[in-house]
Amino acid sequence: MISPHGSKTLKTLLLEGREKDEEVKRAETLPKLQLSSRETGDLIMLGIGGFTPLDGFMGHDDWKGVCEEMKMTNGIFWPIPITLSQDEKLAAGTEVTLLSEDSGEIMATMKVAESYKIDKELECKNVFTTTDGEHPGVQMVQDQKEWNIAGPVRVLSESYFPTEFAGIYQRPAESRKIFEEKGWKTIAALQLRNPMHRSHEFLAKIAVEVSDGIYIHQLVGKLKPGDIPAEVRVKCIDTLVDKYFVKDRVVTGGYPLDMRYAGPREGLLHGVFRQNFGCTHMIVGRDHAGVGDYYGPFDAQDAYHQLWEGALECKMLPIDWTFYCHACDGMASMKTCPHSKEDRVMLSGTALRKALSEGGDVPAEFSRKEVLDILREYYSGLEEKVEIKLHGHATGKAGEKK
Numbered sequence: 001m002i003s004p005h006g007s008k009t010l011k012t013l014l015l016e017g018r019e020k021d022e023e024v025k026r027a028e029t030l031p032k033l034q035l036s037s038r039e040t041g042d043l044i045m046l047g048i049g050g051f052t053p054l055d056g057f058m059g060h061d062d063w064k065g066v067c068e069e070m071k072m073t074n075g076i077f078w079p080i081p082i083t084l085s086q087d088e089k090l091a092a093g094t095e096v097t098l099l100s101e102d103s104g105e106i107m108a109t110m111k112v113a114e115s116y117k118i119d120k121e122l123e124c125k126n127v128f129t130t131t132d133g134e135h136p137g138v139q140m141v142q143d144q145k146e147w148n149i150a151g152p153v154r155v156l157s158e159s160y161f162p163t164e165f166a167g168i169y170q171r172p173a174e175s176r177k178i179f180e181e182k183g184w185k186t187i188a189a190l191q192l193r194n195p196m197h198r199s200h201e202f203l204a205k206i207a208v209e210v211s212d213g214i215y216i217h218q219l220v221g222k223l224k225p226g227d228i229p230a231e232v233r234v235k236c237i238d239t240l241v242d243k244y245f246v247k248d249r250v251v252t253g254g255y256p257l258d259m260r261y262a263g264p265r266e267g268l269l270h271g272v273f274r275q276n277f278g279c280t281h282m283i284v285g286r287d288h289a290g291v292g293d294y295y296g297p298f299d300a301q302d303a304y305h306q307l308w309e310g311a312l313e314c315k316m317l318p319i320d321w322t323f324y325c326h327a328c329d330g331m332a333s334m335k336t337c338p339h340s341k342e343d344r345v346m347l348s349g350t351a352l353r354k355a356l357s358e359g360g361d362v363p364a365e366f367s368r369k370e371v372l373d374i375l376r377e378y379y380s381g382l383e384e385k386v387e388i389k390l391h392g393h394a395t396g397k398a399g400e401k402k
Contacts, residue, residue, distance in 0.1 A: 001176060001185075002313055004276045006053040006076040010172055013055065014047035014155040024156055027097040027109050033086055033149070034101045038140055040159060041221045041257040042082050043098065043108055047155030048171040050255060050273045057084040059150035060116040067126040070268070070311075077311040079268035080127055080260065085144035089115040098153070106156055113151040120144065127265050130294055136224045137260045137291075161256045165220050168234055168254040175215065176278035178251055184212035188281040188317050189274040191267075191288070192218040193259055195228060195236035195375060197367040199322045199347035201244065202331040203285055207317060213249045215279055216241065220254040224261070224291070228353065230254070232378045236371045243370060253277070261291035267300030268312070275314035285319045297321065323347055324365035357382075 004010050015023055035043060045051045053076065062072045063081045070079045090096070094112040099105065124131045124138045132138060161169040179187055188207035192200065196216075207214045218237060220230040234254070241250055255273070260266050266289035271282040288300035296302075304316040320333040323346050327339040337344070345365045355362050356379045362372060 001180060001278055002275060002280050004049070004052040004172070005272050005312070005314075010049035010176075010276065011052040011055065012047065012049040012171075012173070013153055014158070020156055023109060023154055024106060027106050027156065030095050030097040030109060032097050032099050033084075033110075034099050035084070035107060036101055036140075036143075037222050038258045038260070039084050040100050040102075040107060043153060043155060044158050044161065044256045045273065046082070046153055047108070047158065048173075050172055050276050051082060052172075052276045054078075054082060056110065056113075056152035057148075057150050058082050059114045060118075060148070062150075063116075063118060063123075063148065067123050070265075077307070078272065079265045080262060081123065083118075083144075083148045084110075084150070086115075086147050086149050087145045089147050090149055091115075096149075100157075100159060103159070105159065107159070108153045108155045108157075110149075110153045111151050112149055115147050115149055117146065118144075118148055127260075128262050128294070129264075132294070135261065135291065135294055137262050140260065159256070161220060161254070165230070165234065165254050168218070168252060169220060169256065170253040170277075172273075172277045175251065175253055179213070179215075179278045182213060182248070182251075186211040186281065187213055187215055187279045188283055189215045189217050189270070189277070189279040189314075190283050191270050191274075192216060192233070192237065193223060193227065194353075195233045195367070195371055196240050197347050197352055197371070198324060198331060198365060199285075201240065201368075202322050202333075203283055203319050204245070204250070206319060207281070207283055208246075208249050210317070211281060213251065215274070215277065216250060216252045217274065217277065217279075218252070218254050219257055219259060221256050221258040223259050226353065226357075227259075228375070228378070232374065236374050239370045239374065240368055244368065259289070261289060261294075263288070263290045263295035264300045264303035268303055268307075271304070271312050271314045271316070275312065279314055281315050281317040283317045283319060286321050321346075324363075 065071045066078050066081045072078050090112045098108040100107050120141050124141050128137045188211045190204050204214050274282050284300050286297045301318045320335045322333045323344045325332045325337045325343050327343040356375050
């Protein structure tokens with residue numbers, strides 16, 4: 001199988017058994033620090049080996065190198081800083097316990113190597129290409145506390161993910177074992193934060209045709225207001241896979257990160273940890289990990305093309321703008337369909353959410369009936385609805401210019 005990123009083996013920081021029990025007892029005696037939701041997800045990924053080869057939260061030089069050059073001080077490619085912020089500076093050598101902000105659960109212990117302040121504007125400009133406070137990723141950075149605290153971690157919990165998402169949540173060692181048992185050599189990852197509409201289904205089936213199998217890997221951490229919650233999305237995807245995919249050619253899984261909406265940089269991070277999960281290819285389509293009109297529809301593909309030789313072993317599987325074409329009588333892409341925009345139904349998760357949240361009609365070409373039934377039931381039960389704004393990519397106008 002493909003090696004983990006920057007390492008010959010997975011670097012798992014999650015303790016188990018007696019070692020974990022002893023560390024939990026010790027953790028109860030240490031000073032306590034709270035983690036944000038994003039930091040908790042990052043910590044769990046450190047624990048399960050999803051962020052191999054990292055051994056903890058990044059220090060100043062790694063933070064700066066990642067922001068400016070997408071390289072850590074050891075020369076290993078990494079596209080987005082993995083950091084922990086706190087209100088106060090801590091002396092090097094201090095040992096602390098990290099707690100979940102939501103539940104207060106003990107998540108890990110950490111030995112502080114360094115405390116440092118960052119230029120938040122520099123991070124936002126480099127990682128998100130904007131300092132606009134309306135961008136949800138920029139908001140995350142601006143909400144960080146004054147000091148970044150770096151150091152190695154010993155992870156003690158995976159929070160609620162193994163129980164709440166039993167059968168979906170996976171560690172990299174588990175997905176790798178599944179792929180190995182199936183005898184798969186080439187595995188394409190499909191990143192999902194929305195229920196699968198017909199365009200996602202089309203992307204997945206293209207990938208199946210050119211690889212041994214596909215890993216439908218969905219985010220089960222937190223999203224921005226108005227996005228469809230993970231438990232609803234899991235139900236939609238499971239239903240679609242059960243009815244419309246060959247069972248031996250697809251594996252579904254979930255991972256615990258919050259979305260950063262960092263567009264191209266997040267698309268690259270997706271490739272990094274998909275390699276750790278055992279994938280050889282990363283599907284990158286339209287507006288990958290984007291939000292609003294902050295990124296061009298294929299900026300993430302451009303980011304992969306611009307990587308230097310040897311930066312990332314997990315290769316991109318680029319796929320053009322996809323849609324339903326009435327003249328073709330089926331799903332197609334800009335590369336395969338010769339017809340006009342009047343024949344095309346441009347598909348978008350944002351447009352689908354907007355139509356459903358407003359009780360509007362959804363064209364049958366948008367999504368399978370079984371998926372729409374689940375989504376209509378969810379939206380009908382909402383007491384408070386978030387306004388969903390359409391951007392250029394969601395309306396299909398950007399596609400008309402190609």
